[in-house]
Amino acid sequence: MTTLRAFTQIRFNTVNFFQRRTQQELWKTIRSVSKSGEKKGRRSTRQPERPLHRFYRIGAGPLRVQFPGLNAPLEVKEEQPMKIIEQTPEEMKDGQLAIRKQLEERGKTKKRNKEKLHPLERGFSGNQVVGQKLGPPPNVEGANLENFQSYCLEIKRTSNMTGVFGRVHTMSALVITGNGQGLAGYAVGKAPLHRTSVAIIKAMGMASRRLFFVELLENRTIYQDFYAECRNTRVFAQRRPPGFGIVCHPRLIRICEVIGIKDIYVKVEGSTTNYLALTHAFITGLLNQETHQQLADRKGLHVVEMDPNRHFLPQKVASPMQSAVKAEDELTEMDRLNLDDFYGEGRYPLKKQKPPPFYANLPEHLEAEWRKHPFRNQKDVMVRLLADGMVPRWTRTARREVAEEKSRLMEQGVIPIPTGIGLSRIIPKKEGN
Amino acid sequence: MLRHGLFSRLHRLQALCQLHQPQSSSLRLASAWINPLISHVDPGRAQEVNAEKLFTSPEVQELLTKLTGADLQNKIFRSRRISTPQNRSHYALMTDERWEKTMERMQEEAQHFLQFIPLKEPRVETTETLIVDKEIAGFDKSKFVFTDISFDATDQDRTVVVREVDGSLRTATPEEHDRMNRVYYEKSNRPVVEPAVFSDPYLQDALDRNEHEFLMDWACMYFEVDDPKFISLSKTVYDRIIATKNFDSLYSTRHFGTLVFYLAINNNLPPLLNFFANLGQLSECASLVRLQKSLYPDWRLAIGSYDSDFKILQDYVKQNTRFKQELGDVASTDQSDVYGILKGVISTKLPTLRFNVTMTLDDCFCFLCQAYLHASWALNVNDGHILDELRNFTLFRN
Numbered sequence: 001m002t003t004l005r006a007f008t009q010i011r012f013n014t015v016n017f018f019q020r021r022t023q024q025e026l027w028k029t030i031r032s033v034s035k036s037g038e039k040k041g042r043r044s045t046r047q048p049e050r051p052l053h054r055f056y057r058i059g060a061g062p063l064r065v066q067f068p069g070l071n072a073p074l075e076v077k078e079e080q081p082m083k084i085i086e087q088t089p090e091e092m093k094d095g096q097l098a099i100r101k102q103l104e105e106r107g108k109t110k111k112r113n114k115e116k117l118h119p120l121e122r123g124f125s126g127n128q129v130v131g132q133k134l135g136p137p138p139n140v141e142g143a144n145l146e147n148f149q150s151y152c153l154e155i156k157r158t159s160n161m162t163g164v165f166g167r168v169h170t171m172s173a174l175v176i177t178g179n180g181q182g183l184a185g186y187a188v189g190k191a192p193l194h195r196t197s198v199a200i201i202k203a204m205g206m207a208s209r210r211l212f213f214v215e216l217l218e219n220r221t222i223y224q225d226f227y228a229e230c231r232n233t234r235v236f237a238q239r240r241p242p243g244f245g246i247v248c249h250p251r252l253i254r255i256c257e258v259i260g261i262k263d264i265y266v267k268v269e270g271s272t273t274n275y276l277a278l279t280h281a282f283i284t285g286l287l288n289q290e291t292h293q294q295l296a297d298r299k300g301l302h303v304v305e306m307d308p309n310r311h312f313l314p315q316k317v318a319s320p321m322q323s324a325v326k327a328e329d330e331l332t333e334m335d336r337l338n339l340d341d342f343y344g345e346g347r348y349p350l351k352k353q354k355p356p357p358f359y360a361n362l363p364e365h366l367e368a369e370w371r372k373h374p375f376r377n378q379k380d381v382m383v384r385l386l387a388d389g390m391v392p393r394w395t396r397t398a399r400r401e402v403a404e405e406k407s408r409l410m411e412q413g414v415i416p417i418p419t420g421i422g423l424s425r426i427i428p429k430k431e432g433n
Numbered sequence: 434m435l436r437h438g439l440f441s442r443l444h445r446l447q448a449l450c451q452l453h454q455p456q457s458s459s460l461r462l463a464s465a466w467i468n469p470l471i472s473h474v475d476p477g478r479a480q481e482v483n484a485e486k487l488f489t490s491p492e493v494q495e496l497l498t499k500l501t502g503a504d505l506q507n508k509i510f511r512s513r514r515i516s517t518p519q520n521r522s523h524y525a526l527m528t529d530e531r532w533e534k535t536m537e538r539m540q541e542e543a544q545h546f547l548q549f550i551p552l553k554e555p556r557v558e559t560t561e562t563l564i565v566d567k568e569i570a571g572f573d574k575s576k577f578v579f580t581d582i583s584f585d586a587t588d589q590d591r592t593v594v595v596r597e598v599d600g601s602l603r604t605a606t607p608e609e610h611d612r613m614n615r616v617y618y619e620k621s622n623r624p625v626v627e628p629a630v631f632s633d634p635y636l637q638d639a640l641d642r643n644e645h646e647f648l649m650d651w652a653c654m655y656f657e658v659d660d661p662k663f664i665s666l667s668k669t670v671y672d673r674i675i676a677t678k679n680f681d682s683l684y685s686t687r688h689f690g691t692l693v694f695y696l697a698i699n700n701n702l703p704p705l706l707n708f709f710a711n712l713g714q715l716s717e718c719a720s721l722v723r724l725q726k727s728l729y730p731d732w733r734l735a736i737g738s739y740d741s742d743f744k745i746l747q748d749y750v751k752q753n754t755r756f757k758q759e760l761g762d763v764a765s766t767d768q769s770d771v772y773g774i775l776k777g778v779i780s781t782k783l784p785t786l787r788f789n790v791t792m793t794l795d796d797c798f799c800f801l802c803q804a805y806l807h808a809s810w811a812l813n814v815n816d817g818h819i820l821d822e823l824r825n826f827t828l829f830r831n
């Protein structure tokens with residue numbers, strides 16, 4: 001049993017500057033900023049106030065002492081005397097650095113606070129919520145919305161001038177929700193300044209109450225090419241074959257995902273940053289589509305699909321149900337129109353050719369291209385030779401094996417060791433020395 | 434002057450080559466298309482067969498075209514992967530008239546895809562020695578190959594000659610000829626090394642996956658039709674189809690005609706007869722017999738000009754009692770082979786007949802009565818099954 005006496009710190013003149021002041025005062029000495037300094041933004045250059053009391057643990061020291069009531073339960077059994085355990089040298093070292101370590105780590109852990117998202121699940125920009133998956137909206141009475149998915153398409157601060165309060169700012173969020181099978185809804189939610197999440201939640205709730213249904217061709221694409229507009233945003237959507245994917249404006253990609261469109265090409269002209277107008281235009285266009293059956297009934301003709309994969313063999317997709325099929329002499333000029341031209345309102349997206357790069361006609365570039373010319377077929381030949389098994393594959397493993405074999409032979413003296421730059425001459429040691 | 438001299442030399446050489454064209458007709462072995470393993474032709478007759486000539490005769494071509502069938506929906510224009518996959522379907526509005534016209538045009542279009550592959554005997558491998566110049570013997574350690582790459586020479590008639598090391602000048606073998614063609618006029622669809630799928634085990638893999646059509650199309654791309662390898666490959670594929678009775682894999686494709694001809698020239702009809710009978714196509718069965726009899730004409734077995742399809746088939750079965758076993762597949766347990774085929778025809782035809790718009794009910798009835806009469810005549814018994822079917826049909830008719 002060791003005694004405490006040897007470790008008791010004997011202090012002289014215990015009252016010094018630091019002990020005379022309170023903690024707040026002490027911090028003030030290094031953190032204080034004058035009024036004018038504050039105006040210039042010097043506050044942020046000062047040290048942050050550190051919670052030093054948290055780092056001082058009672059009983060922690062070269063010896064770990066348990067003080068009942070302070071760092072141990074008050075009721076100590078009488079049989080057990082006060083416990084003193086000697087520290088190992090490592091623990092002593094750690095103890096001295098503990099505060100520094102904790103402080104250093106604090107800065108790091110703060111950055112790691114947020115979970116890293118998969119690149120496909122990240123939003124449009126940075127850590128922002130816009131464009132991230134928000135999950136299903138809360139269930140509306142009598143309807144289960146669990147298989148829905150929501151996206152926030154835009155968060156912005158809007159302002160309004162009032163007589164009493166002056167400029168009043170409001171957060172506004174555009175949210176779209178849908179089940180990926182044609183059912184979807186979108187809404188704008190608003191909330192006071194800095195209450196972004198409230199705005200999003202409000203918008204989600206409203207969107208789930210304003211659902212619409214979009215008819216899809218083969219459950220993957222639109223029925224026909226369409227043109228739609230809202231304010232200064234013009235949208236040209238085009239039907240595409242299976243496997244094409246969604247090629248369009250990023251906000252429209254999210255909308256398509258939510259509705260369940262898998263193959264589409266959309267060109268947006270005019271304003272591409274008015275997201276509400278963009279959403280509105282696209283969805284109006286989708287809702288104004290007509291199915292093949294509706295088309296057949298309206299025109300009194302068969303709707304026939306001709307698939308290039310089947311050598312354009314015609315397949316009847318829909319026939320008029322209400323009326324008889326028209327005869328050839330009853331047809332008007334309108335009926336003979338190409339179906340693709342029929343829906344576009346005579347408008348076509350602007351097709352701009354990509355301009356050639358600035359270096360396209362520079363003599364240096366042309367010469368470099370010409371120098372590559374003799375080797376233009378080299379890659380194809382290489383692939384062909386590898387595919388036919390005429391040339392062994394010169395992979396990393398194969399190269400290593402060859403090198404190992406070579407070095408083994410050299411060690412055995414079968415192959416002479418090369419005399420390279422560093423080994424121009426090997427002078428054998430004289431045996432006498 | 435020099436150019437003129439060169440040209441005249443070249444022409445002389447060409448003339449020399451033409452003079453020494455191997456005489457193929459003088460001494461010919463049996464056709465390569467007669468396979469002794471499946472053949473039922475007597476060897477003496479097999480020696481006389483000229484497969485190329487028979488195949489190109491208009492009568493045979495007509496019968497083969499009929500037998501090939503034209504299934505637009507599931508075969509010729511079935512959904513395939515094409516090289517420009519980014520194309521989307523077209524949609525159009527059509528009246529009934531327009532629809533029928535379009536379908537007719539598609540039928541014509543389909544015939545374009547059903548053109549037969551020319552049936553050829555394997556090319557002659559012998560070469561002709563043109564000149565022997567003893568004085569330049571041993572001029573080099575390698576042979577020299579001279580190829581005519583002038584503008585008007587085609588791959589087939591190009592003059593290729595080889596100067597041997599011993600000083601003799603000879604025409605090139607077909608293989609050398611192909612190699613020189615490849616050197617000067619490379620074709621992207623004919624790489625140097627033969628694709629592995631043309632030989633086992635990959636060949637069997639492809640056939641197990643029912644890729645017969647793809648395989649044969651590729652073979653046509655890769656080989657010339659008179660290449661011995663192409664002919665042996667086709668025969669292998671056809672033999673395996675016959676062994677597995679998988680005729681459906683090539684039915685309604687451009688290779689089916691050759692397959693039918695291969696079976697007909699080997700006088701081995703039962704597998705195909707069974708196939709057509711299972712489809713319920715009596716007229717196809719009869720056409721097949723007609724084809725076989727036109728390949729091996731025999732006045733004793735000739736077909737009368739007024740013979741019905743059924744009669745032709747019946748006669749064939751009677752004349753070829755040795756096929757009883759094979760035809761028994763369809764014939765089930767009964768004594769008569771005709772009955773089996775007939776049963777197949779009736780049982781498959783009946784449901785389709787009832788809903789076939791183009792055939793009037795009276796036509797159906799006539800057909801069935803005829804079938805019934807033939808059957809009862811052939812069997813000499815009142816068969817319950819056929820009677821039942823007839824009764825059902827008359828009920829349906831009323």
